[in-house]
Amino acid sequence: MKRLYLLLAAVFVILMLLPLFLDNYALGIFIMIFYWAYVGQSWNVLTGYTGHISLGHALYIGIGAYATTYLAQTIGLTPWIGMFLGGFIAMAIALCLGFLGFRFGLRGVYFVIMTIAFAELARLAVSHIEALGSFTGIFLDFNPSFYNFQFRGNMPYYYIALGFMVASLIAVRIIEVSKVGRFIVAIREDEEAAQALGVNTFKYNMIAIAISAFMTSLAGAFYANYIFYLHPNSLFGMSLSIELILRPIVGGAWHALRAGDRFHYSDPAVGNIPGLFRKGRSGGTAPHPLRRTDDTGGSFHAQRDCCLCKRLLSPILKLADSKVRGV
Amino acid sequence: MGGIYGLIALGLSLIFGVMGVINFAHGQIMVMAMYVSYWIFVLLGIDPYLSLVIVAAVIFVLGYLIQATVVNRILDYPEAMQVLPLVSMGLILENLALLLWGPDYRSPQTALGLETLWMGPVMIDVSRLIAFGLAILITFLIFIFLKKTNIGKCIRAASDNRTGAIVVGINVNRINNTAFALGAATTAAAGVLLLPLMPLSPHLGHDFTLTAFIVVILGGMGNLIGALVGGLILGIAESVSTLFLPATLKHAVSFSILIIIMLFRPQGLLGGKK
Numbered sequence: 132m133k134r135l136y137l138l139l140a141a142v143f144v145i146l147m148l149l150p151l152f153l154d155n156y157a158l159g160i161f162i163m164i165f166y167w168a169y170v171g172q173s174w175n176v177l178t179g180y181t182g183h184i185s186l187g188h189a190l191y192i193g194i195g196a197y198a199t200t201y202l203a204q205t206i207g208l209t210p211w212i213g214m215f216l217g218g219f220i221a222m223a224i225a226l227c228l229g230f231l232g233f234r235f236g237l238r239g240v241y242f243v244i245m246t247i248a249f250a251e252l253a254r255l256a257v258s259h260i261e262a263l264g265s266f267t268g269i270f271l272d273f274n275p276s277f278y279n280f281q282f283r284g285n286m287p288y289y290y291i292a293l294g295f296m297v298a299s300l301i302a303v304r305i306i307e308v309s310k311v312g313r314f315i316v317a318i319r320e321d322e323e324a325a326q327a328l329g330v331n332t333f334k335y336n337m338i339a340i341a342i343s344a345f346m347t348s349l350a351g352a353f354y355a356n357y358i359f360y361l362h363p364n365s366l367f368g369m370s371l372s373i374e375l376i377l378r379p380i381v382g383g384a385w386h387a388l389r390a391g392d393r394f395h396y397s398d399p400a401v402g403n404i405p406g407l408f409r410k411g412r413s414g415g416t417a418p419h420p421l422r423r424t425d426d427t428g429g430s431f432h433a434q435r436d437c438c439l440c441k442r443l444l445s446p447i448l449k450l451a452d453s454k455v456r457g458v
Numbered sequence: 459m460g461g462i463y464g465l466i467a468l469g470l471s472l473i474f475g476v477m478g479v480i481n482f483a484h485g486q487i488m489v490m491a492m493y494v495s496y497w498i499f500v501l502l503g504i505d506p507y508l509s510l511v512i513v514a515a516v517i518f519v520l521g522y523l524i525q526a527t528v529v530n531r532i533l534d535y536p537e538a539m540q541v542l543p544l545v546s547m548g549l550i551l552e553n554l555a556l557l558l559w560g561p562d563y564r565s566p567q568t569a570l571g572l573e574t575l576w577m578g579p580v581m582i583d584v585s586r587l588i589a590f591g592l593a594i595l596i597t598f599l600i601f602i603f604l605k606k607t608n609i610g611k612c613i614r615a616a617s618d619n620r621t622g623a624i625v626v627g628i629n630v631n632r633i634n635n636t637a638f639a640l641g642a643a644t645t646a647a648a649g650v651l652l653l654p655l656m657p658l659s660p661h662l663g664h665d666f667t668l669t670a671f672i673v674v675i676l677g678g679m680g681n682l683i684g685a686l687v688g689g690l691i692l693g694i695a696e697s698v699s700t701l702f703l704p705a706t707l708k709h710a711v712s713f714s715i716l717i718i719i720m721l722f723r724p725q726g727l728l729g730g731k732k
Contacts, residue, residue, distance in 0.1 A: 184541055235721045240480050243541055244671050245720060248713045251668065255710040369664045373545060380542060 146293055150286050158285035162357070165292035166350060171379035172299040173346035176306065179379065181339045182319035183232075187246030189371035190253050191221040191344045195351025196361050197257065200269055203279070210280035214352030218345040224249070225344030226337060233336045247369060254367030268362035271355065280356040288357055295353065299346060306342070315339050461593030462648050464689025466666060467673035468597055469644035471685040474674065476617040476637040479529055479540050483548035484645060485667030487524075489660060490551055491517045491646030492653050493559055499653075507588065510650045514643040521642025525635045533634070548663060555660035565657040589651040596647050597686055600640070604682075613637045645670075665709070672716040 150158055174188050198217030202208040208216075228249050232242050257263050275283045282288060306312040314335045317325040326332050355361055365371065466488060473481045481487075491513050498509040528547060532540050604610035616623040616633045624630050656662075673692050677684025692712055699711040 186541075186545070231717070231721060237720060240541060241675075241720055244675070245717065247668060248716050252710055252713045255707055255713075259704065259707060369668075370661075373549060376542075 155285050158289045162292045165296040169295045169299050170350045170375045175379050177343035180315040184243050185246040186372050187250035190250040191347035192351035193366035194221040195348030196355035199352040200355050209278050218348045221344040221348035222341045225340045229337045229340040257363040271359040461590040464686040465593045465648035466670045467685040469641035470670045471674050473641040482544035485663035486548040486551035488645045488649035489663045491649035495650045506653045514646045517646035518639045518643040521639035522635050525638035563657040563659045585654040
């Protein structure tokens with residue numbers, strides 16, 4: 132365990148120094164890696180731990196992005212504060228959704244459809260609100276300053292995105308080993324058994340969805356000030372929801388962060404595999420920096436390789452695995 | 459519209475009823491069907507209504523393959539786990555359509571596309587009327603198929619009691635394949651009927667997948683008549699809502715209906731107690 136933390140620290144140091152050697156474009160790729168890793172991690176808090184699949188996480192990204200931007204444009208509030216307000220709004224909506232979903236006992240597919248329905252409703256609502264730019268979306272003005280969360284060049288974004296990702300890893304780790312985390316995992320393994328043992332499953336489901344929504348919407352704020360353009364279809368649409376879950380699934384959502392898992396290296400893998408994905412998507416024009424992220428895995432390479440194969444096949448293996456366990 | 463919604467949902471409901479799997483790639487399968495039909499229309503000049511049978515056959519094969527390669531493997535997994543492979547299947551189909559036909563909107567000029575009929579003071583679109591009529595007709599054909607033919611009976615047996623069906627010697631895997639393929643073909647038919655009514659693009663899929671869910675949930679999961687009734691209700695609700703809301707908001711109405719139904723009557727309007 133201690134060795135793992137040392138390795139992670141080494142990886143962190145390398146990533147901290149990386150911008151010294153990379154050009155703007157490569158940094159941009161890294162930013163997207165961190166961004167997707169962060170979003171995937173946030174999604175994982177709900178789905179990976181409680182086992183309730185959400186296909187509507189675009190909702191929270193959208194809320195974060197729109198709330199931050201709206202507050203910044205109308206009352207000039209700095210996104211540094213606005214994003215937390217956005218986070219609380221997302222949390223409130225997630226709690227509504229969670230209340231309806233968990234209280235009325237919607238499980239499995241019904242819960243999935245519920246999350247989709249909420250995201251779609253939000254998309255349609257935003258598409259019809261003039262103040263939020265309706266169908267055309269909002270363009271952000273470019274005034275680079277720390278106060279505006281806007282910067283020239285990719286370097287500051289790189290550090291912010293890295294900070295986000297590291298913070299999310301730490302947060303998830305803290306949740307994972309805490310009492311709350313144990314309860315939440317118990318829900319995933321067997322909700323009824325957990326309930327029978329006296330876990331207030333409703334409460335812990337709500338906690339998980341609230342944390343997840345809050346974290347996701349912070350990513351929305353980042354997105355808004357990095358891309359400078361908000362559009363309801365791209366921020367609330369189902370394709371974003373699907374896209375953001377691709378990475379953690381390939382990375383192994385349930386498996387990777389299972390408490391007490393043998394393979395504790397999994398956190399960086401969640402960060403790296405999205406990277407591989409990113410490469411595929413951006414046309415593979417810049418393989419070197421990406422390979423480097425891979426190499427930062429360094430000495431637990433051997434351990435990782437076997438798992439990486441396992442992980443790439445994981446949707447299938449995982450299911451087989453959980454079947455054996457009788458989940 | 460209602461009849462078509464019903465038809466799409468019928469396919470979904472059929473698949474759900476037999477296998478208990480929710481087909482998240484449903485809308486995308488339909489879009490594939492629409493493109494195949496469009497293709498036939500452009501290349502061979504056969505009107506979509508006539509090519510319906512060919513398209514249904516093609517999609518039948520596609521459905522059979524999907525079921526045999528993907529869905530049969532995931533049947534025993536927990537419900538939530540079945541979602542993801544099918545979502546990815548949908549993604550693959552959507553991007554395939556994007557790859558093959560590009561992202562442009564296309565709308566074929568069919569012979570009857572813009573014809574209208576006057577029935578007293580009411581104006582009726584001919585293609586909508588045909589679509590509705592054929593949708594109802596196909597639904598009834600499916601019913602007869604399920605009630606009378608041997609395969610249909612096997613499908614119903616498998617949907618009633620899977621173990622029981624295995625015990626009496628039904629090859630359940632093959633029945634599953636057939637049922638999925640049939641569901642896909644039904645959807646394909648719906649897609650073809652829809653072709654003259656709306657412009658075609660690879661991204662239509664999601665919307666229709668969602669619509670189909672709403673209809674199925676409205677009518678009751680796995681309930682075939684429910685799917686038809688649900689489709690009619692939803693079609694009418696959306697049309698009526700356009701009277702006092704912007705047309706683009708009509709989906710909001712259907713989603714609201716969906717949430718309310720799921721909360722208060724999750725077994726659907728016509729579904730019995732489970």
